[in-house]
Amino acid sequence: MDTLLAPTGAALCDTPQEPDDLGQRMAGLIAPLATGEGFISTALPDVQVVAMQCSQPRTPLIYDPSLIVIAQGRKIGYLEDRVIHYGAGNYLIQALPLPFECETLVSPDQPLLGVSIGIDRLVLDELVRTMQARRMTPPARSPVPMAAVPMSASMGNAVLRLLECLHDPLCCEALGPGRVREVLFEALRGPQSDALWQLLQDAGKYSRIADALAYLHRHYAEPVSVERLADEVNMSASHFHHHFKRTTQLAPMQYLKRLRLLKARVLLGQRIHNVNLTAAAVGYQSPSQFSRDYKRYFGNSPANERPG
Template identity: 60%
Template sequence: MGASTEPYSETRLAARLAPLTTRDGFTSTTLPGVQLIASHCGHPRTPLMYEPSLVIIVQGNKTGYLGERIIHYGAGHYLIQAMPLPFECETHASDTKPLLGLSVSLDMTMLSDLVARLPSTMSTRMPAPMAAVSMDVDMEENVSRLIDCLDDPEQAAALGDGRIREVLFTALRGPQGASLRQLVAYHGQYSRIAEALTFLHRHYTQTLNVDALAQRVNMSASHFHHHFKRTTQLAPMQYLKRLRLLKARALLTQQGHQVAQAATQVGYQSASQFSRDYKRYFGRSPLEDRQRATPAAS
């Protein structure tokens, strides 16, 4: 049966999610891999990176900037973040109408099991690893059942995994489902780039180069460079630099590291080079970000 296409009802999900949000930012829930998202004020365009996940917005709006692409994902949309991509994001929210949503991590074991149960589909087209999708009635109902679990520990323990499976299943059958299917297909350029990104995120503190990354995923260096940039909008070493800088910002603003300590911990050999790269990317020096950080930063 095809998905329903009735209009999204913003107030219903927002009214149920609002009482669960106790602070701005990303907040863990009783369900592993599911986080609450809230913001009671707008935020200007700033660099960030989501882990592979579905970002479901029930109220408010966000605008993402990935290379030349502009991605609007607001109330009644979910963002498929199939790969961890550095991008820039702007948040539109206010104290009277805060941004509210959920983040559901992509469990690759669960995803693989679901894909194995769906009819096989072959496509040679490279899917978009980051795209916004309008919620249909099926997705809205599945998100509603997932929210039920967040306020009921017994229901979360008994039914939580099933509710997450429902949400992922609906996304797999949606218009951007190919981006999730090909993640676990283990063939083609898309899954190879995903494998390379997983390796980068595990070993970003080490000295890496394009040849070694390409060899790891059984591609020539030129072929790897082409498909990596096509997928992420960045050359491999540009991606590595931004990954290190984003990790360093978290160390500075969330863990209170000193600038030189953060630089070394993410793989920089020179603290001065780190400071120059940091200011060029974020528009502020690492020391400024560290001094401006508050316990509520996220």
């Protein structure tokens, strides 16, 4: 298995950073918006605040492509052989929706508080076209799809302005999309910019794998083959399989299985279906195979996941 390494010279930050006044100011703006647990919607469609009152053990999950800033508390991500710490002082960029495991650490008097900003490839494309017009060139490094990087002063100020905007409905309506663009602009100039620039290189293998992942997320409940995915992104099956695994650390069908199981866990938690109907809803032909795979991945049977 190929190991996902930080590119030479990149200021990636897989070790914790010390919290500072910036984190405290962000936490003060996030706390009034944290009306529940987990990812909470805001007045801006691509922005969610994140809140957790208690520490959470290591558990499998998947994020949509996003930039995540933790202002208080910290998280530890586990992506194959990498350990990624992110808390106050840095931010996480997940350029591709990769299944990973995550642990949340909070103190009794300080809940985890953060903000998640969706990565919109159309917005990135507009920004990159402007940057290229100014003769700014994309980084030459190989992209790392998921990494924590240090929070620069300009990025921190952009996030603060976005958070301030969330408290003013008129500001959200008039300026909110621009505040999101400002954060993504700073990310395109930051140490994890290579992963974002490469999303937009239509002829590049990284961009094609991103397209294949988007296809899987739309069609995960349908019969899917490696050949079908390769056709969707105009690659041979062998080259697609190689580059998919190199980028995600998983073979295509391994990724699909994890995606289906993660989707199933959400359905079970929402009590939408029983176990058999949940299995069918995420694309499993055999409920018994679904139950075996689910228990192997999560350490618990699907029947025990349904609350009440």
